[in-house]
Amino acid sequence: MEANPGTRHSIGFSIVSAHLRRVAVEWSSVRGQFELPDDLVYLNNGSFGPSPKVxxxxxxxxxxxxxxxxxxxxxxxxxxxxxxxxxxxxxxxxxxxxxxxxxxxxxxxxxxxxxxxxxxxxxxxxxxxxxxxxxxxxxxxxxxxxxxxxxxxxxxxxxxxxxxxxxxxxxxxxxxxxxxxxxxxxxxxxxxxxxxxxxxxxxxxxxxxxxxxxxxxxxxxxxxxxxxxxxxxxxxxxxxxxxxxxxxxxxxxxxxxxxxxxxxxxxxxxxxxxxxxxxxxxxxxxxxxxxxxxxxxxYQESIGRDVIAARGRELASYGRAVIGSIPGTRILTPDNPALANSLTAFALPLIDQERLAAELATRRIVIPNGPREDHTWLRLSSHVYNMPWEIDLLAEAIGAAIAG
Ligand SMILES: Cc1ncc(COP(=O)(O)O)c(C=O)c1O
CATH class of the missing domain: 3.40.640.10 (Type I PLP-dependent aspartate aminotransferase-like (Major domain))
Structure with a gap:
C-alpha cells in the first residue's frame, strides 16, 4: 500500500512514477523488518541509520x-x-x-x-x-x-x-x-x-x-x-x-x-x-x-546493493519533484545520478523555525533543518524502509508552516 491512510495530502502532489507504484507493495513490507513504529516518519537516515531487527x-x-x-x-x-x-x-x-x-x-x-x-x-x-x-x-x-x-x-x-x-x-x-x-x-x-x-x-x-x-x-x-x-x-x-x-x-x-x-x-x-x-x-x-x-x-545483500541504490535515487527524485516544487525552493543537490543518490538538500524559503518544528512534530517527522542566511535548509534522506507518502506528508508540513 502506498498511501498512508491517516495522511491528508493537502498540498496535492501526485507525481509518483508508475515504476515507484509498481514496486511500492514490496517496499512497504520492508518497514516491518525495522523497529520504527508505524507513525514515525523517519527521513534522517543520513544522521543515524536504524538497524533491521535481524x-x-x-x-x-x-x-x-x-x-x-x-x-x-x-x-x-x-x-x-x-x-x-x-x-x-x-x-x-x-x-x-x-x-x-x-x-x-x-x-x-x-x-x-x-x-x-x-x-x-x-x-x-x-x-x-x-x-x-x-x-x-x-x-x-x-x-x-x-x-x-x-x-x-x-x-x-x-x-x-x-x-x-x-x-x-x-x-x-x-x-x-x-x-x-x-x-x-x-x-x-x-x-x-x-x-x-x-x-x-x-x-x-x-x-x-x-x-x-x-x-x-x-x-x-x-x-x-x-x-x-x-x-x-x-x-x-x-x-x-x-x-x-x-x-x-x-x-x-x-x-x-x-x-x-x-x-x-x-x-x-x-x-x-x-x-x-x-x-x-x-x-x-x-x-x-x-x-x-x-x-x-x-541484510543489504538479501535486497541487493544495486536495488537499494536505485530505490534511494527513486525516492530522492520523488523528493526533488515534491519538495522542489514548493514555491521559492532551490535544490542544492545535483540532478545527475553520478553526483547524488539518497541525500537531497533544499533551500526552502525562510520559514519561522518554531512553526516548522511544530508542524513536523505534529506529524512525527524527523528531518534535519534550520535557518541559514536567506533560506531554511532541509536535508531529505530516505532509505529502504521509507515510502513516497512520507515525502508527501513532509510537503504538507512545510506547506502548513509556510501558510502559518
Ligand atoms: C560527512 C560526515 N562525516 C562524518 C560524520 C560523523 O559521523 P560519526 O558521528 O559517525 O562520527 C558525519 C555524520 O553525520 C558526516 O555526515
Missing part, C-alpha cells in the same frame, strides 16, 4: 553469549570479528590488512588528522566548504597543534558537473599543499564527489588524500581500493544500518607508514610497528557491534 538480534545474542562467560570474550569475538572483516572487505573492496574497525568516522578522521606525520609548520591542508563540522574541527585542532594552515575550496551547490569540481580543487592546490581532505558524499548537500578523478589529480602532485566516507557504505556500491585515495574512513552505522558505533578506517598500504598511532595499546611494538598492530587493538570495547556488521551486510 542485526539487532545478532548483536544482542553476541552480548548475551559473551556475558555468560566474560573470560571467553576475546576468543568468542576473535572469530566473529574476523568473519565480519572478511565480509566487509569483500563488500567494500578492501584488503583485510588495510582496514581496522573503529567506532565512527569522527574517530577515523581524528586518527588521520592527529596521526599524519607529513603535516607541519609551513604546510597546507586543502579541504572544501561542504565538509562535516566535527571533521572541520578535527583538522583545525590538528592545525593548531602542528602549525599547518587550512585552505578551503568553495564548491557551488549544485555544481555544474564533475569536471567543475575537479578543476576547482586542482586550482586550490599550491606548492605547500601536502594533504587534501574531502567527503565522498557531502553531509550538507548529498553531493557525491568524483573521488577517483580528484585523487588522481592530487596524486600527480604527491598530495596525500583523506576521504570522509561517512555516507557511502550502504548507500552506493563501494570499492574503496579502486578510488586511488590514501585514507578512507567509512561508517557502517548510517546507510549499512549496522549497530551504532561501527565504522572502519582503511589506509593504502603505501600510506600506512605515514600515520602515528592514535591510541597506543597492546599491538604497538617499539621496533616493529605495523598498521594493524598500531590501530587494531584500542583496549576493551564492545566487539558485539563490529561482529554484527556481517549481519547488516547480509
Amino acid at each position: 542485526v539487532l538480534d545478532a548483536a544482542t545474542a553476541y552480548l548475551r553469549q559473551v556475558d555468560a562467560n566474560p573470560g571467553e570474550m576475546l576468543s568468542v569475538y576473535r572469530g566473529k570479528v574476523q568473519e565480519t572483516k572478511t565480509r566487509l572487505g569483500a563488500y567494500a573492496g578492501m584488503a583485510e590488512d588495510d582496514f581496522v574497525f573503529i567506532t565512527n568516522v569522527t574517530v577515523g578522521m581524528n586518527m588521520v588528522s592527529r596521526g599524519l606525520r607529513n603535516l607541519g609548520e609551513g604546510d597546507e591542508l586543502l579541504t572544501t566548504n561542504l565538509e562535516y563540522g566535527a571533521v572541520d574541527n578535527a583538522w583545525e585542532f590538528a592545525a593548531r597543534h602542528k602549525g599547518f594552515e587550512i585552505r578551503r575550496v568553495e564548491i557551488p551547490s549544485p555544481p555544474d558537473d564533475a569536471e567543475q569540481i575537479v578543476s576547482l580543487i586542482r586550482a586550490g592546490f599550491t606548492k605547500r599543499t601536502r594533504v587534501l581532505s574531502f567527503s565522498h558524499i557531502s553531509t550538507k548537500t548529498g553531493l557525491i564527489f568524483p573521488v577517483a578523478e580528484i585523487c588522481a589529480a592530487a596524486r600527480e602532485r604527491g598530495i596525500v588524500t583523506v576521504v570522509d566516507g561517512a555516507h557511502a557504505p550502504g548507500m552506493i556500491p563501494l570499492d574503496v581500493s579502486s578510488l586511488g585515495c590514501d585514507f578512507y574512513a567509512g561508517n557502517c552505522h548510517k546507510w549499512l544500518c549496522a549497530p551504532k558505533g561501527t565504522a572502519f578506517l582503511w589506509s593504502h598500504d603505501a600510506a600506512q607508514a605515514l600515520l602515528d598511532p592514535f591510541i597506543v595499546g597492546w599491538g604497538w611494538e617499539r621496533d616493529n610497528e605495523t598498521y594493524l598492530g598500531n590501530f587494531e587493538n584500542p583496549g576493551t570495547h564492545c566487539l558485539a557491534l563490529p561482529a554484527a556488521v556481517a549481519h547488516a551486510i547480509g
Whole structure:
C-alpha cells in the first residue's frame, strides 16, 4: 500500500512514477523488518541509520553469549570479528590488512588528522566548504597543534558537473599543499564527489588524500581500493544500518607508514610497528557491534546493493519533484545520478523555525533543518524502509508552516 491512510495530502502532489507504484507493495513490507513504529516518519537516515531487527538480534545474542562467560570474550569475538572483516572487505573492496574497525568516522578522521606525520609548520591542508563540522574541527585542532594552515575550496551547490569540481580543487592546490581532505558524499548537500578523478589529480602532485566516507557504505556500491585515495574512513552505522558505533578506517598500504598511532595499546611494538598492530587493538570495547556488521551486510545483500541504490535515487527524485516544487525552493543537490543518490538538500524559503518544528512534530517527522542566511535548509534522506507518502506528508508540513 502506498498511501498512508491517516495522511491528508493537502498540498496535492501526485507525481509518483508508475515504476515507484509498481514496486511500492514490496517496499512497504520492508518497514516491518525495522523497529520504527508505524507513525514515525523517519527521513534522517543520513544522521543515524536504524538497524533491521535481524542485526539487532545478532548483536544482542553476541552480548548475551559473551556475558555468560566474560573470560571467553576475546576468543568468542576473535572469530566473529574476523568473519565480519572478511565480509566487509569483500563488500567494500578492501584488503583485510588495510582496514581496522573503529567506532565512527569522527574517530577515523581524528586518527588521520592527529596521526599524519607529513603535516607541519609551513604546510597546507586543502579541504572544501561542504565538509562535516566535527571533521572541520578535527583538522583545525590538528592545525593548531602542528602549525599547518587550512585552505578551503568553495564548491557551488549544485555544481555544474564533475569536471567543475575537479578543476576547482586542482586550482586550490599550491606548492605547500601536502594533504587534501574531502567527503565522498557531502553531509550538507548529498553531493557525491568524483573521488577517483580528484585523487588522481592530487596524486600527480604527491598530495596525500583523506576521504570522509561517512555516507557511502550502504548507500552506493563501494570499492574503496579502486578510488586511488590514501585514507578512507567509512561508517557502517548510517546507510549499512549496522549497530551504532561501527565504522572502519582503511589506509593504502603505501600510506600506512605515514600515520602515528592514535591510541597506543597492546599491538604497538617499539621496533616493529605495523598498521594493524598500531590501530587494531584500542583496549576493551564492545566487539558485539563490529561482529554484527556481517549481519547488516547480509541484510543489504538479501535486497541487493544495486536495488537499494536505485530505490534511494527513486525516492530522492520523488523528493526533488515534491519538495522542489514548493514555491521559492532551490535544490542544492545535483540532478545527475553520478553526483547524488539518497541525500537531497533544499533551500526552502525562510520559514519561522518554531512553526516548522511544530508542524513536523505534529506529524512525527524527523528531518534535519534550520535557518541559514536567506533560506531554511532541509536535508531529505530516505532509505529502504521509507515510502513516497512520507515525502508527501513532509510537503504538507512545510506547506502548513509556510501558510502559518
Ligand atoms: C560527512 C560526515 N562525516 C562524518 C560524520 C560523523 O559521523 P560519526 O558521528 O559517525 O562520527 C558525519 C555524520 O553525520 C558526516 O555526515
